[in-house]
Amino acid sequence: MRLKTRCSKAATVLALAAGLALAGCGGDHSGHETGAAASPTASSTAGATFNAADGMFAVMMIPHHEQAVEMADLVPTRTTNADLLALATEIKDAQQPEITQMQGWLKGWGTDVAAMGDHASHGGMAGMQSDEAMADLAALTGDSFDRRWMEMMIDHHEGAVTMAKDVIAKGSDPAVRALAEQVITAQQAEIAQMTGMLGG
Known part of the structure; x- marks a missing residue:
C-alpha cells in the first residue's frame, strides 16, 4: 500500500514545496502575531522572516527525522549492545521533539502538515534509506544488526548534516x-561515535 501511494504523496510534497516557495518569496513577512499564525507568510519567530529554503528544510527534515526515529525503535528488540541501545535512545529523544518543533513551524506558516504523507515519498532525499533497506535491517539481529544499523545511520546523519x-x-x-546548527553539532558527534564503534 505504501508503494501505491508513493507517487501521489511525492506530488503532494512537490506542490507543497512550490507553495512554500511562493510564500517565501512574496513581499515582507516580518509581522508575526498570534492572529497571523494561519498565514503562509507567518514566521516561526516573532519579527523574523522565513523563505523557501526554510520551508523546504522543515518539509523534508520531518520525514527524515521520522525515519531516524523508526530506526531507533528497532534497536531494543534486536540487540543487547549497551552502547547502541543508549545511542538509539539519545537519537530518538533528540529528534522527536525536533519533529514537533518543525511541525509547529509549518502550521504557523499555514502549511497542512497532514498533507505531507509519510517518509515513503521522500526516497530521493540525502541519506534517506529505502524501504527495502529498512526491511533488510529489521530482519537482522545481534552483531549483524549493530553493524548495518550504524552504517545506515551514519549515511542518514550525513544526509541531515548536508540539508x-x-x-x-x-x-x-x-x-x-x-535548529540546523543543533542538527549539525549533534549528528556530527554521533557520526564520529558510530565510526569509532565500527572500528573506523
Whole structure:
C-alpha cells in the first residue's frame, strides 16, 4: 500500500514545496502575531522572516527525522549492545521533539502538515534509506544488526548534516538556523561515535 501511494504523496510534497516557495518569496513577512499564525507568510519567530529554503528544510527534515526515529525503535528488540541501545535512545529523544518543533513551524506558516504523507515519498532525499533497506535491517539481529544499523545511520546523519548546511546558507529564519546548527553539532558527534564503534 505504501508503494501505491508513493507517487501521489511525492506530488503532494512537490506542490507543497512550490507553495512554500511562493510564500517565501512574496513581499515582507516580518509581522508575526498570534492572529497571523494561519498565514503562509507567518514566521516561526516573532519579527523574523522565513523563505523557501526554510520551508523546504522543515518539509523534508520531518520525514527524515521520522525515519531516524523508526530506526531507533528497532534497536531494543534486536540487540543487547549497551552502547547502541543508549545511542538509539539519545537519537530518538533528540529528534522527536525536533519533529514537533518543525511541525509547529509549518502550521504557523499555514502549511497542512497532514498533507505531507509519510517518509515513503521522500526516497530521493540525502541519506534517506529505502524501504527495502529498512526491511533488510529489521530482519537482522545481534552483531549483524549493530553493524548495518550504524552504517545506515551514519549515511542518514550525513544526509541531515548536508540539508542543515544548505538551509544555513540559503535560509533566513533565525529559529530554523538555530535548529540546523543543533542538527549539525549533534549528528556530527554521533557520526564520529558510530565510526569509532565500527572500528573506523
